[in-house]
Amino acid sequence: MVDNAPRGAVISLGGTIAMTAQAEGGATPTLSADDLVAAVPGLAKTGIEVEVHDFRRLPGASLSFSDLLELAVLVETLAADGVDGVVVTQGTDTIEETAYLLDLLTTGDTPVVVTGAMRNASMAGADGPANVLAALRVATSTEARGTGCVVVFAEEIHAARWVRKTHATSPAAFTSYPGPIGYVAEDRVRIMARPAPSLTFDPRSATAAARTAIYTVGLGDDGALLHALGDHVDGLVVAAFGAGHVPMACVDGLNDLAKRMPVVLATRTGSGPVLRHTYGFPGSESDLLERGLISGSTLDPVKARILLQLLLMTTADNDQVAQAFSALS
Incomplete structure (x- = not known):
């Protein structure tokens, strides 16, 4: 053990990075956190002391x-215990949601x-080991302190709030708008921008039952489907056209739902803001906001649902939900 060596924790949740091909066909999660760390070439040369946790x-x-609420408690416990950084490995299908949560x-x-990883450990060019190495470098760096949760993929560093999976199979599947906040090059972590601090919640307080959906x-x-959906959810995110527009035929249904539950208006484009007063036709952003819908600001629908779900699980009422979303830039 090296005095003052950086300490990193790796928590494995499963996913493609932990999968291997099976004789009966298809890949399934089989690798432990120890297996993932052992497969990283050059890790010993970094001097990083790594502890591993098989979580899921x-x-x-x-x-x-x-x-993920239980995971957040573990992350906070490890941070309080003095680790310099935490790496979470998981399946890429929900990385953008897990990271923001x-x-x-x-x-x-x-x-x-x-x-x-986008390629499982049995495939040629498996990207898991390189991603774990880059993630550990970022997690244990002084440069990354205070950036909030980030996603590291293909040696790019993306803020959790902005990152999206934008390709089904490419090893460079993760992108963000307005772009990565940093990258890893020549073993050095370089942070180019720092996102504003996000709202924070105590994971132990999110105990209320809630169901949310994206329409x-x-x-x-x-x-017509809005009326059926409204009977089964406690809150709704509308993935609208452009800057926050819906067909006129949807207006009455959304108007009724907004009287019963929080309805968040987001843009399905994946980047850019929901406007407030540029358009004025029925179904425009200004019309919908006047009817009680809540602006999702610059959050894409997937991230807006994460925030809405968490607010409802902490028993926030409609006004508190609106206040939380209004705090977004």
Whole structure:
């Protein structure tokens, strides 16, 4: 053991990075956190002391809010115990959601890094080991302190609030708008921008039952499904056209829902803000906001649902939900 060596923790949730091909066909999660760390070439030369935690062994699509609330408590415990940074490995299907949820549930300056792999360990060019190495470099660096939760993939560093999975199979699947906040090059972590601090919640307080959904509007949408959906959710995110627009046929349904529950208006484009007063036709952003819908600001629909779900799980009322979203830039 080296005095003053950086300490990093790796928490494995499963996913492609932990998968190997099976004789009966298809890849499934089989690798432990120890296996993942052991497969990283050059890790010993970094001097990073790594502790491992097998937390779950699930595909990313099967992780739940309860899994991630428990994970956030573990991350906070490790930070309090003095680790310099935490790396979470998981399936890429839900990395953008997990990262943003951890950004909302963890406090302090300890870096929290989420990573994974697009190619499982049995494939040629498996990207897991390189991503874990880069993630550990970021997590244990002084440069990354205070950046909130980030996603490290293909040696790029993305803020949790902005990162998105934008390709189904590419090793460079993760992008963000307005772009990465940093990168790793020649073993050095370089942070180019720091996002504003996010809202934070105590994961132990998110105990209320809540169900939320995303409703994506489409061309010719008559709004009929809104009425059926409203009977089964406690809050709704509308993935609207452009800067926050829906077909006129959807307006009455959304008007009724906004009287019963928080309805958040987001743009389905994936980047850019929901406007407030540029357009004035029925179904425009100004019309919908006047009817009680809540602006999702610059959050994409997936991230808006994460924030809405967490607010409802902490028993926030409609006014408190509106206040939380209004604090977003």
